[in-house]
Structures are given as structure tokens and as C-alpha cells.
Amino acid sequence: xxxxxxxxxxxxxxxxxxxxxxxxxxxxxxxxxxxxxxxxxxxxxxxxxxxxxxxxxxxxxxxxxxxxxxxxxxxxxxxxxxxxxxxxxxxxxxxxxxxxxxxxxxxxxxxxxxxxxxxxxxxxxxxxxxxxxxxxxxxxxxxxx
Amino acid sequence: xxxxxxxxxxxxxxxxxxxxxxxxxxxxxxxxxxxxxxxxxxxxxxxxxxxxxxxxxxxxxxxxxxxxxxxxxxxxxxxxxxxxxxxxxxxxxxxxxxxxxxxxxxxxxxxxx
Numbered sequence: 509x510x511x512x513x514x515x516x517x518x519x520x521x522x523x524x525x526x527x528x529x530x531x532x533x534x535x536x537x538x539x540x541x542x543x544x545x546x547x548x549x550x551x552x553x554x555x556x557x558x559x560x561x562x563x564x565x566x567x568x569x570x571x572x573x574x575x576x577x578x579x580x581x582x583x584x585x586x587x588x589x590x591x592x593x594x595x596x597x598x599x600x601x602x603x604x605x606x607x608x609x610x611x612x613x614x615x616x617x618x619x620x621x622x623x624x625x626x627x628x629x630x631x632x633x634x635x636x637x638x639x640x641x642x643x644x645x646x647x648x649x650x651x652x653x
Numbered sequence: 654x655x656x657x658x659x660x661x662x663x664x665x666x667x668x669x670x671x672x673x674x675x676x677x678x679x680x681x682x683x684x685x686x687x688x689x690x691x692x693x694x695x696x697x698x699x700x701x702x703x704x705x706x707x708x709x710x711x712x713x714x715x716x717x718x719x720x721x722x723x724x725x726x727x728x729x730x731x732x733x734x735x736x737x738x739x740x741x742x743x744x745x746x747x748x749x750x751x752x753x754x755x756x757x758x759x760x761x762x763x764x765x766x
Contacts, residue, residue, distance in 0.1 A: 511658050511737070512744040519753055523760045531760055541759035542752060588743040590736070598743075615753065620744040621658060624733050 513621040522610045525578050532581045532602050551575055556583075571597070579604055587620070596622045656714075658737050664713035665738040673698060674706050678715060681730035688725050 521528055531537035533550050538558070548556035549572075556570045574582035584597040598619040605612045668674050676696050681687060684695070689707060693700040707728055710716040714734045718726050 511662060511741045515744060515747055515749060517749050517753055519757065521757065521760060527760060531756060537759075541755040587740060588746050589739050590743070594736070596736075596740070613753075615749060617747055617749065620740045620747075622740060623658060624736050 511621040514616060514618040515620075517615045519613045519615075520607060520609065520611075521613055525604050525606055525611045528604055528611045528613060529578050529581075533575060550581075573599070574601070584619075587622075658740070661714065661734045662738045662741045665715065665734045668710055668713040668715055671706070673702070674710055677703065677706055677710065678730055681716065681728060686727040686729040688727060692728070 531541065535546050535548075535550065535556075538550075538556075539546050543558035544561040545559040546556055548554055548570075550556060552572055552575055554572050556572060558568050558570060560566045560568075568585050570583040570585050572583045574580050580601060580603050582599065582601040584599050587594060587596045587598060590596060596619070598617050600615070600617045603614045603616075605614075669678075673696075677692055680692060680695055684691075687695075689700055689703045692698070692707075693703045696703070698706075707716060707718075711718065715731055716728050717731050718728050720726055
């Protein structure tokens, strides 16, 4: 039962890239298929608050990371079901490519298998200690030469 | 070495599969750190039964115990393993197939879901 870290879906759409791009990166677009309400600026460094009527009026904030026109739109949002204030966020990327028939859209959400800080810290500290010891030995070796 | 997330999630799901253990965790979450006697009284389970389940919950990392004043051992709920299991559940709950189905319908100009 490994924790899936990444979810990927690819969609071949019979629509021009400009139309798909607008559906992803305008308030009018994302409220047409994604959330029921959205407010904010769909620009890097900005937040968009969304509400989903179909999921018990769940609310979430998208932190917009990448808006590379016609090519890549990406944001982070909090882990679904995590308590308020949980710092973990997953990264969602929509990548568009032209095809003969229209547009290929690849959606990737990654970062599910994040560990709580309490575990990351000992592992990081372990590496820091490890390198300190290794580099100390290297210095001793070089000094002795 | 940090614990293996897969093993932690498996421990959480096994621990939560039992209704008595769910009741113990819910009680600790609601009332805060408690003794085995407190839990036994609150949940109408024998003290031995509570002790057995607390042992299993401790193995899964879901409760910790510390000595309170005198001989009172206090058990408290520990949420870290739940957060790991939550990552697993979040991946399962991510409904991209539903959302992308609505996107395709939206692009096709179909007002239905």
C-alpha cells in the first residue's frame, strides 16, 4: 500500500489551445467546470479562493505558481481532508500541447506522500551530522598527507 | 531512520478498523489526556479491555503515555500517523476524473455536469 505521490491524467481535447487555456485560467472558465465560485487574480504570486457547492461548500485557496500563456498553468493547494492550518500542499500542473485534432492536456498533481516535519527533521539532521563526520575525516586525511 | 509511511498508514487503518479503538481515540480527542480508568468509565469497557486496546494504539503510534502526578499514567492522542494516512486518503479522494469530465463537457458547450 504505497502512498501514491503523483496523479497524472492526459486528455485529448478537440478544441483549440486558446479555448482550453481560457477554461483553465479565467474566473469565468474555472467556475464553469471546476469550482462553483472563485475570486482572486489568476496570476503568479496571487491567491484564488474557491468554493465547491457539490462538496458541501468546501473552500480552498489556490496559490498560483505558473502562468505561462497557452502552455503551463500551475498552483498549490492544501491536502484534501487535512485539518485547518496543516502546512502540507500539493502541486497541480496543467500542461497544454497542440495536436492535429486540438489540444492535449496533461494534469499532474504531486506531493501527496509528504512527511510531517517531525520526521523530515531527524532525517535532515541525520544527513547534516553524517556530512559533518565525513568532511571531518576528509580534512583529517588531507592534513595528514 | 524515519518510519516508513506505508507501514505507518497500514498501522493506522488496522487500528481504526476496531470500533472500541475508534471510540478510545475519539474520547481522547474530545476530552484530552486521560487515564485508563477515565476511559474505562467514559466508554463502559473494562479497564483490562481499555489497557489492551491502548497497547495496540501505542504500537501504531496513535497514543503516547506519560506519568502524570503520582501513579496516574496519562494517555494522549498523537496525530502524526493520522496525517500520514490522510496523505494516502487524499490521493484516493482527488477526483480528477470527475473534474476533467466536467471540463470536457464545459468545452463542448454542454451545460450538464
